[in-house]
Amino acid sequence: MNAQFKKGVLELIVLESVRKRDMYGYELVAEVSKVVDVNEGTIYPLLKRLTNEHYFETYLRESTEGPPRKYYHLTAAGILYRDTLEAEWNVFQEQVNRFLKEHKYEQ
Amino acid sequence: MNSKESFLNALQQGIAVLAESEQQDILEEYAQHIELKMSGGLTEEEAIQDFGDIHQLIAEILEAYHVNPSYATENRKSPNMSLFIRRQLTCLSSLIQSAAHKTAHAAKRFFRAVRKRSEQVPAESPLAESQSGMSKTENVVSHPFKKIGCSFIRLLKVTAWFAWNGVLFLCAMPIIFLGILVLLLLGVIIVWLTQGMPLVGSLLCCAGILATCVGILGLGNNLVWHRHRAAVCNGSEDTAFQKVTQAGETLTEKEGFNDAEK
Numbered sequence: 493m494n495a496q497f498k499k500g501v502l503e504l505i506v507l508e509s510v511r512k513r514d515m516y517g518y519e520l521v522a523e524v525s526k527v528v529d530v531n532e533g534t535i536y537p538l539l540k541r542l543t544n545e546h547y548f549e550t551y552l553r554e555s556t557e558g559p560p561r562k563y564y565h566l567t568a569a570g571i572l573y574r575d576t577l578e579a580e581w582n583v584f585q586e587q588v589n590r591f592l593k594e595h596k597y598e599q
Numbered sequence: 600m601n602s603k604e605s606f607l608n609a610l611q612q613g614i615a616v617l618a619e620s621e622q623q624d625i626l627e628e629y630a631q632h633i634e635l636k637m638s639g640g641l642t643e644e645e646a647i648q649d650f651g652d653i654h655q656l657i658a659e660i661l662e663a664y665h666v667n668p669s670y671a672t673e674n675r676k677s678p679n680m681s682l683f684i685r686r687q688l689t690c691l692s693s694l695i696q697s698a699a700h701k702t703a704h705a706a707k708r709f710f711r712a713v714r715k716r717s718e719q720v721p722a723e724s725p726l727a728e729s730q731s732g733m734s735k736t737e738n739v740v741s742h743p744f745k746k747i748g749c750s751f752i753r754l755l756k757v758t759a760w761f762a763w764n765g766v767l768f769l770c771a772m773p774i775i776f777l778g779i780l781v782l783l784l785l786g787v788i789i790v791w792l793t794q795g796m797p798l799v800g801s802l803l804c805c806a807g808i809l810a811t812c813v814g815i816l817g818l819g820n821n822l823v824w825h826r827h828r829a830a831v832c833n834g835s836e837d838t839a840f841q842k843v844t845q846a847g848e849t850l851t852e853k854e855g856f857n858d859a860e861k
Binding site: 531536557561 | 625627628629631632634635636638649650651652655656659660662663664
């Protein structure tokens with residue numbers, strides 16, 4: 493998939509993944525990779541940015557397999573932001589699809 | 600960038616512009632991610648490769664903190680600068696050390712020569728007397744003033760030993776104190792320097808003072824008058840004295856024998 497497409501939609505996928513349930517970094521990377529083939533390195537900076545912008549909050553939870561893991565939890569601001577992104581995405585993809593469909597029939 | 604350690608080191612250097620706690624947080628997360636991937640069956644190298652280009656990764660992390668990655672890259676040059684300064688410091692300290700060592704060696708030789716000369720006079724005289732005629736031996740053995748003289752010289756030596764070493768110790772005390780103080784200051788400056796404060800000049804100054812203190816103390820250590828040498832000298836003197844006594848007794852007996860023959 494085009495890297496620019498991925499970059500644009502990645503934020504929404506991450507927010508949606510964490511909205512369902514709190515996740516730790518590795519788990520989140522695995523979840524996102526199911527949807528888009530993404531470089532793992534790009535997820536952590538994104539998580540960092542969303543945390544710095546208060547869309548996520550983090551907490552540590554003990555793990556039976558090694559050190560405690562840092563879980564990401566979507567805040568109220570995060571939920572609002574996710575909804576806005578989803579709305580924008582829907583409008584965007586509808587417009588693009590309509591445009592493509594129109595051009596297809598014109599040919 | 601094959602090992603986890605080298606990857607984390609490179610990452611830390613790249614994000615050094617961030618706060619210490621943030622750096623730790625990021626490093627821990629990446630380390631944990633690598634460990635989890637490895638526990639899933641991947642090798643260390645494969646787990647690291649999945650992160651892609653490290654410079655790209657660093658740039659993305661810095662962007663997340665609204666830090667200009669190019670600014671951070673420029674700042675990354677500072678470890679090289681500190682490495683250069685460290686090399687220069689090491690060179691300077693080794694120069695000072697070698698100079699101090701040479702000076703101390705020369706001083707040691709000078710004092711040893713002076714001491715040898717001063718010891719040769721009393722050490723040679725009894726032996727020379729023992730080898731010479733009877734009249735000289737009689738002087739050494741029977742003269743009570745000689746013993747008093749020897750004791751007086753020994754007393755003088757002990758007094759001189761105390762005075763010399765005492766003066767050296769008194770001179771060393773402020774230097775040791777200054778050295779400890781500068782060492783503490785150096786530690787503080789290094790900490791501040793790692794936090795990005797422009798204290799390279801102060802660091803150099805402190806390192807110079809410290810090296811000078813160490814050099815002076817090294818020189819002073821070589822100037823210390825060791826007592827065991829004196830003891831050895833005294834021992835040789837005593838041995839010489841015993842030899843002279845024995846020689847004197849033999850000669851006296853011979854003389855008595857000759858007198859009897861006459």
